[in-house]
Amino acid sequence: MTFAPAPILETDRLILRAPVAEDFDVYAAWAAEEEVMRYIGGAQVRAVAWRGFCSIVGAWTVRGFSMFSVLEKSSGRWIGRTGPWQPDGWPGTEVGWALARETWGKGYATEGAVACMDYVFDTLGWAEAIHTIDPANAASQAVAKKLGSTLKGLAKMPAPFDHLPAECWSQTRAEWAQNRKRFG
Template identity: 45%
Template sequence: MNIPELETERLRLRAWRDSDIEPYIEMCADEEIMRHLTGKPMTRQEGWRHAAYIIGHWQLRGYGHWALEHKESGLFAGRLGFFNPEDWPGFEIGWAISRPFWRQGLAEEGARRALAYAFEEMGREELISVINPENTASIALAEKLGERYQRDDEVFGHKVSIYGMSKRDWLAANKA
């Protein structure tokens, strides 16, 4: 499977490695990180299975969430990329950053590169972000990226807000 590698000033968006699984499991066990994603920390087994789900998405869809590598330290910094599994509201960009890398602008930096990839290289016409309505940090980031509130929905029994943007709007904001 050929997973493209993308880079930003501080990040490498790359295929997952065995060495990413342990820090990802730790990230999934962090109550504060998971509060808005699953509502509760994951067990070790759930974290491992979720990593397999993310990695498998690449095989099934040809795209997915990259592992984020902090270039300066070489450490796993989180995940970021695209989802659209069965019964999902649409082609989604999403992110989850490991706590040591919070408040450094890495999610925005990685998301901007991923958006360019989606619109310029994948030929996507629109995308969404599925966000817990209480996750003010992710809502602020989605809006900063140019996404706008579209509607409320329910995903796996959880109320969510759908934000989104079109390629036309992205081009207007980024090519002016």
């Protein structure tokens, strides 16, 4: 199966595009930060970050969708990842986000996730979008709530993540059609 090239999504302050090789150095530095990675598996050495980065890039070919690199329009700098995600064995069709620490509290996670929610429902045709969130990650829970997602219970994660606690937040396409109105 051949998929269309990855789209470029734009919001008021962000550009979301498929990752490219030039993103890797800043991605690796981001993935090495303990605070950034606290709730998504822990800090990674460069070799492990490379495997994760290539997994995201490769999913565009294998699945036809994957996480986007998030670029701040005003500076052009890479500030994280957001987007659709569904590795083998994942508990559902996910829209996830993880941004650089210096951007926290600016509303970028919500802004990028709104664009991705539109994309997964309007373009990919998903019936539901989930968010797997560590129960201690209040900031990501707040983003899920802003999106209108609700806590459905604990998620059963695949190995090697099966030992990590994860809540499953979600909403359907019909729920998003209503929740989307609050974002204009």
